Amino acid sequence: MDNFSGSSGNKPRISYHEFYADDFTPREHYKLLWDHIKATGQNSLEVKAHESQLALQTEGVTFTVYGESDEGIERIWPFDLIPRIITALEWEKIETGLKQRVRALNLFLTDLYTDQKIIKDGVIPPELIYQGKDFRREIIGITPPMGIYTHISGIDLIRAENGEYLILEDNLRTPSGVSYMIENRVIERRILPEFFNKYRVRRVDHYPALLLEALRSLSPRGKETAEVVVLTPGVYNSAYFEHTFLAKEMGVELAEGRDLVTINDIVYLKTTTGLQRVDVIYRRIDDDFLDPLIFRSDSTLGIAGVINAWRAGNVALVNAPGSGIADDKAVYPYVPDIIRYYLGQEPILKNVPTYQMTNQQDREYVFDNMERMVIKAVSESGGYGMLMGPSSTPQLRREFVDKVLENPRNYIAQPVVYLSRHICYMDGELEARHLDLRPFVIYGEDIQVVPGGLTRVALRKGSLVVNSSQGGGSKDTWVLAE
Amino acid sequence: MRYHIEHETILEFQYPVREHHTELRLTPRDDLNQKLHSSRIETDPAGTLGQYTDYYGNRVDYFCVIQPHSRLVTRLIADVEPLRSNPFDFVPTPAALQGEWLKKALKEEPSLNDYTLHRSSVTPPIAKLTTEIDKALPRHLPGAPLMESLSELMAWIPSILTYRPGATEVHTELVSAIKAGAGVCQDFANLFISVVRSWGVPARYVMGYQAPELTAKAGEGEVATHAWAEVLVPGGGWIGFDATHNLLANDRYIPVAVGRDSYDAAPQRGSFKGDDPGKKPVVNITIQCL
Numbered sequence: 115m116d117n118f119s120g121s122s123g124n125k126p127r128i129s130y131h132e133f134y135a136d137d138f139t140p141r142e143h144y145k146l147l148w149d150h151i152k153a154t155g156q157n158s159l160e161v162k163a164h165e166s167q168l169a170l171q172t173e174g175v176t177f178t179v180y181g182e183s184d185e186g187i188e189r190i191w192p193f194d195l196i197p198r199i200i201t202a203l204e205w206e207k208i209e210t211g212l213k214q215r216v217r218a219l220n221l222f223l224t225d226l227y228t229d230q231k232i233i234k235d236g237v238i239p240p241e242l243i244y245q246g247k248d249f250r251r252e253i254i255g256i257t258p259p260m261g262i263y264t265h266i267s268g269i270d271l272i273r274a275e276n277g278e279y280l281i282l283e284d285n286l287r288t289p290s291g292v293s294y295m296i297e298n299r300v301i302e303r304r305i306l307p308e309f310f311n312k313y314r315v316r317r318v319d320h321y322p323a324l325l326l327e328a329l330r331s332l333s334p335r336g337k338e339t340a341e342v343v344v345l346t347p348g349v350y351n352s353a354y355f356e357h358t359f360l361a362k363e364m365g366v367e368l369a370e371g372r373d374l375v376t377i378n379d380i381v382y383l384k385t386t387t388g389l390q391r392v393d394v395i396y397r398r399i400d401d402d403f404l405d406p407l408i409f410r411s412d413s414t415l416g417i418a419g420v421i422n423a424w425r426a427g428n429v430a431l432v433n434a435p436g437s438g439i440a441d442d443k444a445v446y447p448y449v450p451d452i453i454r455y456y457l458g459q460e461p462i463l464k465n466v467p468t469y470q471m472t473n474q475q476d477r478e479y480v481f482d483n484m485e486r487m488v489i490k491a492v493s494e495s496g497g498y499g500m501l502m503g504p505s506s507t508p509q510l511r512r513e514f515v516d517k518v519l520e521n522p523r524n525y526i527a528q529p530v531v532y533l534s535r536h537i538c539y540m541d542g543e544l545e546a547r548h549l550d551l552r553p554f555v556i557y558g559e560d561i562q563v564v565p566g567g568l569t570r571v572a573l574r575k576g577s578l579v580v581n582s583s584q585g586g587g588s589k590d591t592w593v594l595a596e
Numbered sequence: 597m598r599y600h601i602e603h604e605t606i607l608e609f610q611y612p613v614r615e616h617h618t619e620l621r622l623t624p625r626d627d628l629n630q631k632l633h634s635s636r637i638e639t640d641p642a643g644t645l646g647q648y649t650d651y652y653g654n655r656v657d658y659f660c661v662i663q664p665h666s667r668l669v670t671r672l673i674a675d676v677e678p679l680r681s682n683p684f685d686f687v688p689t690p691a692a693l694q695g696e697w698l699k700k701a702l703k704e705e706p707s708l709n710d711y712t713l714h715r716s717s718v719t720p721p722i723a724k725l726t727t728e729i730d731k732a733l734p735r736h737l738p739g740a741p742l743m744e745s746l747s748e749l750m751a752w753i754p755s756i757l758t759y760r761p762g763a764t765e766v767h768t769e770l771v772s773a774i775k776a777g778a779g780v781c782q783d784f785a786n787l788f789i790s791v792v793r794s795w796g797v798p799a800r801y802v803m804g805y806q807a808p809e810l811t812a813k814a815g816e817g818e819v820a821t822h823a824w825a826e827v828l829v830p831g832g833g834w835i836g837f838d839a840t841h842n843l844l845a846n847d848r849y850i851p852v853a854v855g856r857d858s859y860d861a862a863p864q865r866g867s868f869k870g871d872d873p874g875k876k877p878v879v880n881i882t883i884q885c886l
Contacts, residue, residue, distance in 0.1 A: 233706040240702070240709040251651040251710075375615055377662055378644045406867040407617045407658075418617040418867040422658055425648060 129532035129548065130277045132198060143201050143594065146312040151196075159195070159539055166195050166305045175297045177582050178352040186350060191294055192587035193301060194538045197309065198549065198569045205565060205593045208271065208279055211463030212553060213561045214453060216267050219286065219440045220557065221456040223263040227254050227436060237455050238448055241472075245523050246445070247493050248287075248438030250401060252408050256425045259332045260559075263434040266325070266396075267555040268292070268568075272466070273534035280466050280531070282550065284441040284449070286433060288398045291568040292321055292554050293356040294588055296363075298568075302590040314595035316565035321554065322363035325396075328558030329364075332430035333393035341390065342366040343383060345374070345397040347415045352583065357398050371399075376419030379426040394430045395420070401435045443492035443526050444470070466531055471522040480527040481518075484511045489518065489527045502579065503530055533578055536589070538571060548572045550580050551591065565593035597847060598633065598886040601805065603672040603821075605864055606878040612664035613870030618643075620864050621853035622672040623655040624804070628679070630851065635674035641665055651707075652800075652860055654853040670864065675886065678847035689830035691741040697830035698797060708828065711798035714856040717769040718786045719801075722794035725787075728774045729756060736795040742829055746837060749791055753839045757784055766858065781823040782858050784839040788825045789857070798828040800854050802836060803861040807848035808883050819881040821863060826854065850883075 135141045140148040151159065170190050178186035200208070225232050226249070232238050243249050268289025270282040299318050303310060326342065333340030346357035348370050361368035367383060374392065375382050382389035395417075397404060403413040408421040423429045439445065447468040450461045469476035469487075480487050484503050491499030501514045518525045533548040540547070553567030569589040570580035580586040603622055618639075626632035637645055643659030650656050661668060689697045702708050715721045726733060734752050736745035756774060763778040770786050773779035779787075785801055792799035806822045824838040824845055836845025845851075855861035864877075 230706045234703065236703075240706045241713060244706075244709040244713050254651045255649070375662065376617070377660060379646055407619060407865065411865070411867060418615065419658075419660055422646060422648070426646065 128275060130273050130275055130534040131546065132273070132534050132536040132549070133546075134537075143199050147197070147199070147309065150309065150312065156542070160542060162195055162305050163539055166193055166301050169301050169304060170297075173297065173300070174355075175294070175301075176355050177294075178350075178354065179583055180352065186352060191297065192573060192582070193298060194540075194547075194571055194587055194589045195302065195305060196537055196539055196544075197302060197306075197590045197592050198536055198551075199313070199592045199594065200566075202594050202596050204279070207462060208553065209563045209565075211279075211281075211461070212267075212269055212555050212563050214457065214459060214462050215269065215281065215284070215449065216264065216555045216557055216561055218453040218456045219267075219284065219449070220261070220263055222452045223434075223437060223440050224261055225456075226439060227256075232452070232455055235455075237451055238445075241523070242442075242444055242448070243439060246439050246442050248401065248436070248442055250436035250439070252421060253425075253434070253436045258424075258434040259334070259427075259430050262557050263437045264440070265328055265332070265432045265434075265557050267557070268552045269555060271463070271551045271553065272531055275532060277534070279463060279551075281449070281463050282466055282531075283443070284446065285552070286437045286441040287400065288353075288433070289552070289554070290353040290356050290398075291552055291570075292564075293359040295554070295564075295566060295568045295591070296321060297359075298588055298590040299566075313592065315592045316595050318564050318566045318591075321556075321564050322360060324556050324558075324562055324564070325360070326364040326366070328556050329394045329396055329430075329432060331558050332432065334427055334430065335391075335393050340393045341383070342394045342396065343369045343374070343392050345369055345371065345395050345399060345417075347371075347399045347403065351398070353398065360396070371414065371416045374417045374420075376417055376423050379419070379423045379428050381417065381420060381423050381429045392429060394432065396432045401438060404431075404435060438493075443490055444472075444523060447526065466528050469527040471518050471525040471527065476527075477518065477522065481515055483529075484514070486530055487527045488530055489514050489525055492524055492526060498583075504578075530578065533572070533580070536569075536571070538573075538587075538589075540573075545575070547575070547587075548578050548580065549589065566591040597807065598675060598677040599805075599807065599850060600884045600886055601672065601674045601676060601850070602880075602882045603863075604880040605670050606880075607668045607866075608875045608878075609666045609870060609872045610875075611870060611872045612666050613868040613872065613874075614662060614664045616661045616665065616668060616866060616868035617658070618660070618668070618670065618864065618866040619656055619658045620670060620672070621650075621654045621656055621803070621861060622670075622863050623657060623852070624674055624676045625653075625851050625853075626655075630679060631677045633675040633677060635672065635676070638669075638671040638673065640667075640669040652853070652855045654855070654861070668866075676850055678850055680845075681847045683835055683844040683846050686829075686832035688741065688743060688832060691739055694742050694830040695738055698828070701828065701830075702798070708798045710856050711800045711828070712793050712796055714793070716857050716859070717767075718782070718859070719790045719793070719857045720770055722790065724771055725774070725790060728771050731755075733791055733794075736797070742797065742827075743835075745795070746792070746827060746829075749788060750837055750839050750842050753784055753787055754842070757787060759784070759840055766862075781838075781840040785823040785825045786857065788837060788839040792825070792827055800826050800834070801857050801861050802826050802845075802851050803853045803858070803863060804849060804851040805881070805883055806838075807850070808885070809848070819883055820879070821852075821881070822849075823858065824849065826851075 175191040264286040268285040330340040344361040381392045403415040405421045487503040489501040535546040569591045571587040573587045734749040760778040773783040789799040826834040853861040
């Protein structure tokens with residue numbers, strides 16, 4: 115682990131700029147865009163920014179933020195109109211790297227819930243799995259359709275200071291954001307059609323069709339007659355917009371737990387004309403709440419008996435319950451070894467260096483360098499339960515030391531990576547903001563990565579936090595065809 | 597000895613409930629140490645029964661009653677024959693090699709880690725116990741014969757807990773029982789398990805029955821389910837320790853379900869829709885020697 119400790123020295127760290135090659139020259143693939151912006155002038159950008167706001171409002175593209183009060187506040191999705199452009203060459207590496215990673219993580223899940231060879235061979239310590247909150251003993255012995263656990267993955271990528279794409283986080287449970295990827299493109303096309311004339315941009319709007327195809331292929335009664343539903347926790351969920359969006363785009367029912375019933379291992383939708391058999395459930399609720407008979411008994415969001423119906427092979431659950439153990443942040447440092455173990459290949463995309471708080475040496479190093487570290491709770495997401503070293507107070511740092519010491523398995527730390535920057539149109543000025551990228555991977559009959567993803571932007575100047583729940587925005591993401 | 601068991605549970609609701617799903621872990625284990633001659637489950641209202649074997653090796657029977665009902669009765673009827681007349685009937689691995697034996701077992705069967713690592717409110721971490729118990733906890737030194745350490749532990753438990761029917765409920769935390777100084781068989785088993793796990797030795801919770809001649813002797817009156825612990829003993833496999841009676845489990849013990857703790861091995865769990873949480877279940881158990 116010495117290879118990355120103390121790497122920053124006294125040199126100021128400069129993040130990679132996506133747009134500019136140096137202070138004055140845009141990178142090659144941004145030149146056409148830049149010339150166009152220069153030719154039409156800032157006034158036209160101002161008009162376009164205003165138009166995009168109106169479009170988002172009339173489309174009703176929203177997300178929900180939970181603050182101090184329990185009641186969520188619905189906000190218009192924040193969108194920056196300057197697109198992020200990824201070259202065909204860059205994308206090729208991202209795509210093959212993501213496919214490799216998702217394939218290995220699914221082999222890992224299959225192994226964990228069957229033979230556990232990877233533990234027996236000493237590659238993964240057993241404590242890591244058996245003390246993981248998301249290792250689901252209840253599903254051992256069940257083989258999901260086609261042996262796939264994570265049909266939909268959202269993998270977060272960042273660009274290091276040298277421009278290299280790194281994996282920041284795997285999201286294998288109910289990753290959200292794909293609806294915003296599609297809406298961003300819809301808005302961008304409407305507002306800036308002239309941009310698209312200058313580039314060959316690969317499409318992303320076929321995502322719902324790809325998703326539906328993958329979901330239907332899992333149907334126990336065959337693809338042709340497959341009844342698919344999207345299972346939502348309801349209107350109070352922060353991703354409810356996305357649940358309605360995907361159901362509408364795929365042309366399938368949006369259901370809550372109370373709309374479904376399991377009778378003798380078959381799941382039905384209660385409709386006005388009676389019970390209608392369901393074959394595939396794209397569930398957007400967590401394992402804990404999925405089946406009150408098996409998991410949390412106080413859950414009113416789930417479907418009692420659905421796990422036994424799944425066990426009986428009468429319904430497909432997407433993603434499979436138990437997938438969460440593979441994106442546990444304490445498992446993350448082992449993913450490169452997981453890729454080597456199952457595929458016999460070197461990882462194409464690297465991890466961000468990670469310190470394990472169960473390791474005393476790592477822990478002490480992190481405590482000594484907290485201002486330069488991000489400390490993350492392993493089973494939290496969305497930027498919650500996290501310490502951002504550079505902007506933390508001594509008081510907060512002390513609190514985190516106590517938390518880590520109390521339950522080291524529950525935390526990991528990473529040196530702060532200065533996310534790459536991009537120009538954004540902020541209140542009449544073009545300013546640099548940090549961003550990341552969440553591409554979406556669909557694993558059906560084969561693995562497909564939709565060219566693009568959700569680019570999230572930290573709207574506050576200097577901020578490295580891109581989560582929309584924490585003041586993040588977004589950009590349309592263009593992957594070039596050539 | 598062969599036993600005939602009937603185990604009936606009656607749930608009653610003031611207002612009808614519906615979409616009622618139930619899982620039962622009632623069918624006695626059928627393995628090298630116990631022969632299950634026959635068993636069946638009856639329910640009223642009648643339901644279609646499904647079965648599977650859970651992660652801990654328990655047979656699970658499940659069914660649902662969709663239509664509104666105010667009463668649900670489940671009944672197990674089984675003939676079973678425990679075979680382990682002498683729990684000491686094995687050649688223990690020499691004390692010096694026990695550690696290696698366990699290490700190898702854990703490596704070859706990673707799921708055994710659950711029985712050393714699992715902690716919950718009913719099987720808490722040892723630090724929680726040491727703050728509540730003002731005397732030294734029994735220890736198991738490397739190289740000491742495990743069976744001796746276990747016997748010492750079992751003999752020590754009555755100095756912490758007194759058996760008192762009704763002292764605790766199913767969900768009572770173990771530390772509360774220890775504070776009160778009294779508990780039921782579940783608490784005895786959980787305390788035993790918690791200490792054994794702190795030694796790094798696999799221990800699991802067993803829900804089952806005790807033969808009637810034993811319960812009569814202990815003067816416990818009506819028959820109820822019993823709980824004890826099983827420890828993976830080098831050379832002997834899973835050996836049962838009944839901390840409530842300071843006895844090793846022999847063929848007078850009828851194991852039904854095992855797990856990390858009492859939650860895993862609960863005989864019945866259910867989920868239903870309705871406004872009434874239900875009255876306290878009525879459980880009727882009869883055990884006859886055949």
